[in-house]
Amino acid sequence: MIRFESVSFRYDATWILRHLNLEVAEGELVVVVGPTGSGKTTLLKMIDGLVPHFSGGEMLGDVVVDGRSIRDTPPTELASTVGYVGQDPAATFVTDRVEDEIAYAMENLGIEPSVMRRRVEDALDLMSLHELRDRQLATLSGGQRQRVAIAAVLAASPGILVLDEPTSALDPGAAEEVLASLTRLVHDVGLTVVLAEHRLERVLPFADRVVLLDGAGTVEVGEPGVVMASSSLAPPIIDLGRLAGWSPLPVTVRDARRRAGAVRAALDHAPVPTTLVGGTEVVAIADGLCASYGSTLALDGVDLEVRAGTITAVMGRNGSGKSTLLGCLAGINQPSCGVATVQGTTPTALSAKERIRRVGFVPQDASLLLYCQRVDQECATADEEHDLAPGTTSASVARLTGELDPARHPRDLSEGQRLALALGIVLAPAPRMVLLDEPTRGLDYEAKRALVAVLAELRDEGVAIVMATHDVELVAQVADHAVVLAQGEVIAQGPAREIVCHTPAFAPQVAKVLSPLPWLTVAEVAGALEGVR
């Protein structure tokens, strides 16, 4: 169905793909894996012809899709064969209603109105969107938008579906829905699906084959268990398998549970690591906090205590009020009732300069904070505006990510580097509390490891960290306390281990495999097994 024939590609000086050979058969679900910058997006876009027709660059070799060569066919001609869904579905909408968006591709292809009508209904059914058909696109949630984007592409009846990070913006529940729909399409309709994803723990169970890009331009293809065995990027379940010596490696929680009997037995009497209590100093308090976002009530009576030297994870579905809570603590949102105090004062009452020394906030999109054209300019301006000694900010950034090329434009950096730059700028005035909103979106495992190390360091220095996230693996690795929000109310609060192990939606893979034992990460399990021996 899809055949890459010795493909090499580069945008400017460096070759991103070298002599890549790959074959994808019909009806397969293939997951493309690789560190940031290894060419995953380029590979996916090549299947649809978007690279090189829309992006420029130099390409050697050829990609043959359903018998047609990409070099000769522009993407518009491939619309009925390949459907491409990008990372940000909201950016790709061309109309303002769900039904019109779904019909758009078919209108372009000149399909008969009666056929269009039927296919729109089919697409609505396939992605379970019938209640949303008349809605304005601007009013949909992230998961709904993702489904509309997929439906819009499916309506043209392509044989191949290409998705770039379909679940990065979604909470675990919505991600499950989307992946389940995709799997159903592969099994029932015979669609070929190629997708790229950083959070392997979500997609590996569904994959037929895995394509691993190693960042040097070459590729390894095979069954998930086989390819992951030698990969440095691996979800926790693979690490656990490697640790326990299982062969072949399990990719689903069910497989792992079947083999985990021995490990569970070994750990049965091992002491579970206790949560460090952290300092007793209370850095921030939210007391009966209510806040609205627009006309909806986003927070309804939230009580929270944040202590120095702890990491608190705020979890919940998208739209449950996590960002608003962080906003109230940071002083951007004005609470409508109740009180939020940081070190005794309300953050909205502080001047900007005082506020940054107490609270640092990194929003969901880190590049909102960056506006200079060069990294070194960014650091220098930060020093000036925060009244710091020159060089403080660059030192802070270097500590997080090693050397960044000072002449680069911040928007040209990778996601992880941009986050590190923004975090470095926020940390430079040494605030007592740091707030992070979805820090791991778009980060690969390498960058996540670096972030985890930094957060642990900060915690040891006594900084209080609050992060809003639905990345359960991050919570498992680093959080001490967890707060779960739903519809603006706190429905669970306590030590992270308890909360996360007892809520199936937020349980990390290790906990799911070893349940009912409360182990969260492979590192803990490794340590405990050492201790047992």
Added chain:
Amino acid sequence: MNGTRQRLLSTPGRILLVSTSILGAMAFLWPFLVSATGTVDSAHHHDAPILLLVIAPLLLVLLAVEVSRGRIDARGIAVLGILAACGTALRIPSPGVAGLEPLFFLLVLAGRVYGPGFGFALGGLTILVSGIATGGVGPWLPFQMLAAGWVGAGAGLLPAGTGRAERWVLAGYTGIACILYGTVMNLWFWPFGVGGSTSISYVAGAGLATNLRHFIAFDLATSLGFDLPRAVLNATLILLVGAPVLVALRRAAARTRLGPSVEVLSEVAEAP
């Protein structure tokens, strides 16, 4: 710099653009043209402006058709639409009744980076979209579109240059263009908006000099209070904020390289 310009219109389209502009100019300047030619035909006197007011938008529609059917591809439409959205967002908080419309500074900068055809289309499109967005598609719209289109196209026709000199030239152009925009829209409104019985009205049959005098008085009386602040605001914005905006626009234009598809190579000098 030329790499960022894109050729939006084919040859028939460029001919149409020029003739639309000329006809539009006639539609704006008809009081003076009639006074200059000195003919008074009272039977069709009231119909002349109506006819012109209908034909000029027709040509605008044709121009839109030409852009649609011409060389523009998805990238061009996407950038056009998104920049028009930015312009609309600049205009919405201060709708055109008051004078303070920061829209022109973005229009001039975009016209500068992307070329005169694109600038014309962007000017017209932004006015149209802001009219639709504020629920006010009125009879003035085609003429505002034409005038804004001229502002954008003019920016694209300025001589090349970079750095501070470029910014000052652009700021000067913007100031003049804003004032001319206001004057042109006044010119549209003047013949029928003021009525026939004031001393600054358009008087059919009077000479060119008289009508010119009347119009200048009308202009000074009613709109310099709007046009000057607008000119000053937009020119200042260019001087203060223009540099990083130009960099951002140029970066984006170089990256997307709007226009026909890229050539795909079979051989390169270095091996991968």
Added chain:
Amino acid sequence: MTRERRPHAVAWWLWSAGLAIAALRTSNPLLLLLLAGVICVVTLALADRTGGPSPLGTFARVAAIIIVLRVVLQVIFGQRVPGHVLVSLPSLPMPSWAEGVSIGGPVTVEGLLSALSGGLRLAVVLLAFGAANSLASPREVLRSLPGVLHEIAVAVTVALCFAPEVLASVRRVRQARMLRGRPTTGIAGMRGIAVPVLEDALERSVQLAASMGARGFGRRPVVRSRARDRGAVALAIVGSLLVLAGGYGILAGSDVIPGAAWLAVLGVVAAAGGVLLSGRRAVRTRYRPAPFGWRSTVCALSGWATAALMAVAGILDPASVTWSPWPLSWPAVTPLALLAIVVGLVPIPVALRPSPRGSTRALVEVGA
């Protein structure tokens, strides 16, 4: 094919165009007031109550401003013509280069009435536009545009959908800057907000373009012929010259260039031919287009009937449609003019019909 439930958006614009033309054909204030009444009644009866300010209200405000402006200009700059003087303002001496322009002087009743009635005419035209905006929002018209305008329609839709996002983006960037203690006002503030918002928007345009391309936007058959291109250019040139000649002829009066209006129309047709020949595009179909059935036809025709009847009344009995304050007299309404205005009310019984679910909201959703 969907059954027609309500008049097509374009039909409403045609109706209000007819009423606007009728207003331009008369200067009788009574007729104008009646026309305004008809417009308001139809709009209030049939327009959808969506959120936000009613366009009719906005246009009515603009109309009021124009009337006031005219009256003020009349008062200050009024011509020195004999009439019933209301009040006499001090007049300013004018320099010699502004000879002919007079400021101040006597304010006459006739002058004021002339300003009011002229302003009223403009006001009715504006009200007609406001009615069209209310009854058929321009977004609906966008969806009904012919296929040749598709790309531009997409650009307009993209811009309309994205404009509120730009404002939201500005708000987010502002908040982010406030957090970091960066200025949000002044020069640094403006740069710091404008640049990230613009860069975000431009990045989005890249993704949007890719998505549009991947969904088949802009397919065109590859076949070209040189003869066709050259023919297109020639047609466009000829058409443009004809239009310019016709336009000049219209301006200069019908004796200078005979049949000037027809020349201009011919020129437009030729230019259209040139444009249509030069472009190449594949066929595009439309999903659930709004039907243009008998209701729409009746609505559109009623507006044009008003204009036609008013024109006829003007030809048969000019005194009924024209009115001048010199000499001062009461305006009169003749039966023919009245008929013309009443015809404009025809859409009400035609378009107002309870939906099967018994609510006007359902009428909107199902028919759109």
